[in-house]
Amino acid sequence: MHNDVMNRFSLQGRLVLVTGASSGLGTHFAQLLAAQGAKVALAARRTDKLQDIVETITAAGGQARAFALDVTDAVGVHACLDAVDEWGVPDVLVNNAGVTVTRPLLEQTEADYDQVLNTNLKGCWLVATETARRMVAAKKGGAIINVASILGERVAGGVAPYAISKAGVIQATKAMALELARHHIRVNALLPGYVVTDLNREFLGGEAGDKLRSRIPSRRFGELSDLDGPLLLLASDAGAAMSGAAIAVDGAHLVSSL
Numbered sequence: 543m544h545n546d547v548m549n550r551f552s553l554q555g556r557l558v559l560v561t562g563a564s565s566g567l568g569t570h571f572a573q574l575l576a577a578q579g580a581k582v583a584l585a586a587r588r589t590d591k592l593q594d595i596v597e598t599i600t601a602a603g604g605q606a607r608a609f610a611l612d613v614t615d616a617v618g619v620h621a622c623l624d625a626v627d628e629w630g631v632p633d634v635l636v637n638n639a640g641v642t643v644t645r646p647l648l649e650q651t652e653a654d655y656d657q658v659l660n661t662n663l664k665g666c667w668l669v670a671t672e673t674a675r676r677m678v679a680a681k682k683g684g685a686i687i688n689v690a691s692i693l694g695e696r697v698a699g700g701v702a703p704y705a706i707s708k709a710g711v712i713q714a715t716k717a718m719a720l721e722l723a724r725h726h727i728r729v730n731a732l733l734p735g736y737v738v739t740d741l742n743r744e745f746l747g748g749e750a751g752d753k754l755r756s757r758i759p760s761r762r763f764g765e766l767s768d769l770d771g772p773l774l775l776l777a778s779d780a781g782a783a784m785s786g787a788a789i790a791v792d793g794a795h796l797v798s799s800l
Contacts, residue, residue: 543787544562546764547555550780551562551578551612551774551775551778551780552578552579553578553579553580553774553777554578555579555580555581555582555591556579556633556777557580557630557632557633557634558575558580558581558583558632558634558636559583559585559632559634559636559673560582560583560584560585560636560638560783561611561613561635561636561637561638561639561665561669562585562586562588562638562639562689563584563585563586563638563642564584564586564587564588564591565586565591565739565740565741566739566740566741566767567734567737567739568584568636568638568639569595570769571596571625571636571638571773572584572599572631572770573595573598573599573605574602574639574773574774575634575636576602576605576606577600577602577604578774578778580605580634580649581605581606581629581630582599582604582605582606583609583626583629584596584607584609585608585609585610585611585626585639586682587611587612588640589608592609593608595608596608605671607629607653609622609626609656609766611639611678613639613665613668613669614664614665614668614714615660616668619669619670619672623676627676627683628761631677631679631680631682632673632676632677632684632767633682633684633685634684634687634759635669635684635685635686635687636669636687636689636773636777637669637687637688638689639661639665640661640689641655641657642658642701642703642704642745643658643681643694643701643704644700644701646699646700650702650703651656653688657701658704659706659707660709660767661707662704662707662708662710663707663711663714663715665687666711666714667714669720670686670714670729671718673686674722674727677725677727678725678727681742683725683726683727684726684728685727685728685776685777685778685781686718686722686728686730686735687729687730687731687732687777688714688715688718688730688731688732689711689734690711690715690731690732690733690758690788691704691705691708691733692734692792692795693705693708693756694708694711694731694733694797695733695788695790695796696708708733709745711731712731712733712788715731715786717727719786720786722785727783728776728781729785729786730781730785730787730788730789731787732769732772732773732776733790733791733792733796734791734792735758735763735765735790735791735792735795735796736758736763736764736792737764737765737766737768737769738766739766742753749771751763752754757795758792758793758794758798759793759797760793760794760795762793763793764791764792764793768791772789772791776789786799
């Protein structure tokens with residue numbers, strides 16, 4: 543029984559496309575999925591960084607290739623997926639590319655808003671719908687995981703466009719799940735809380751980080767490894783009946799007392 547359950551988490555032989563794979567969560571997800579037996583297509587704008595990660599994965603015995611992708615460019619999305627198609631049609635998409643601009647609402651510009659919404663929401667939509675078209679054409683089911691944020695359900699100061707975009711990603715996930723279910727494509731959203739990465743380690747380790755941590759019921763920030771189980775659940779057959787879900791991984795941050 544135990545082995546049967548664990549086997550359902552296997553991604554052996556599956557092709558997974560990870561966007562925003564050149565740093566942070568994307569790099570971690572790519573390495574995790576490769577270690578679980580998946581062939582991983584790493585996509586991002588910075589292909590030089592991707593190549594280093596591909597070498598790390600292959601040195602560890604995994605299978606990975608790098609692909610150039612700007613998620614805000616529809617033509618580029620098509621071109622990237624055409625290139626991936628030479629390896630195979632993805633079984634799983636991890637829609638992870640994202641940016642933020644941190645400044646007060648009244649100082650945010652139209653350019654800030656466009657940059658964040660175009661990457662986080664429009665980019666998510668472009669990559670998911672084009673990948674889904676190819677899954678349908680290949681008559682294969684699949685899984686799409688849109689990486690949202692707890693800021694899609696609650697708000698914080700200074701990141702209005704980001705919070706708006708992630709709320710959109712959560713609703714987009716539900717809309718996609720509804721229409722793609724008949725094609726056996728599952729679509730779910732992963733909502734990380736504050737996770738320690740190279741980009742924010744200094745901030746979270748300082749005084750501002752201490753104040754933030756005091757508002758999290760578990761009194762801890764997330765580690766990248768905290769996302770491993772939830773990601774594998776949504777990517778694999780273990781989550782076969784899950785679609786349209788928004789799963790928070792945040793140490794109870796979303797349910798903190800007002």
